[in-house]
Amino acid sequence: MTIRATLLALALTTTMAGANADPHHKKRVCHDCGKVTSVRVTEQDGRGGAAGVVLGGVAGGLLGNQVGSGTGRSLATVAGAVGGAYAGKHIEGKINKVRTWTVKVRYDNGHTGSFQFRNDPGMHKGDRVRRADGSLRRA
Template sequence: MKIRNLLLPALLAITVTGAHAEGKRPVCNECGTVTSVRMIEKDGKGGATGVVAGGLAGGLLGNQVGGGTGRTLATVAGAVGGAYAGKTIEGKMNKVKEWHVNVHYENGKNGTVVLGHDPQLRNGDRVRRQNGDLARI
C-alpha cells in the first residue's frame, strides 16, 4: 500500500509534465504570417544610352543659340542638361516592379521582405524566410 501511495502521485506528475512538454514547440524565428503585400513601381536606372543621346540632342539645341562665347556656353549647358534629361527619361522608361511583403514572425517581431518577383502570397499565408525569399509553409 505504501508503494502504491508513492507511485500514483509520481505517475501523475510524469504524465502531466509530459503532456505539457508536448504542447510546446520551439519558436521558429524565420516563420511567420503575411500581414500585407504591396506592389510598387519604381523608376529604373538610366544608362549610357540615355546620357549620350540626351547630351547630343542638348548640345545640338544649345548650339543654335547666340554666337561666339555665348554659343559655346549654350552648347555646353545644353549638352549637360540633355545628358541629365536623357538619363532620367531612360530611367522612367525602364520601370522596375518590387513586392513589399510585411510579415509578423513567431518571435513577435515584424519585418518587410522586398522581392523582385510576384510572390503569389496573400494576407494570412504562413511563410518561412529562406535566402532572402519567402516560401509558403
C-alpha cells in the same frame, strides 16, 4: 451502485487531468512559420546610364546649335549639350523604373519579419509562409 459510479467518474477525471498535465504533450511552435500581414509594392526610378547621357547630350547640342551666331552659338551648343545630357540621364531613369515587393510576416512565435523581392512573390495577406534559406516560401 452509486459508489461504483462515483469511483469511475473520479478515475476518469484523474486520468484526463493527468493527460493534460503531461509535459511531453506540449504544443510545438514552428519558429519559421507564420502568416503574411501585408504586401506592399513600391516603384523607384531606375538608374540612368551612358545611353541617356549621350543621346540627351547630342540632342541638346543640336538644339543649342540652332540658337544665335558666332560665340553665342558655341555657348548655346555647349549649354544645350550639358543640359541635354543631364535631362537624358533622368529620363532614362524614369523609363527604367524598379519595382520592389515588401512582404511583412507575423511568425507563430509572435515575432515579425520583413522581406523584399525584386519580382512578384505571388503572396497575399493571410497566406501561410515559412522562412527558408533567408527568404520566404509558401507553407
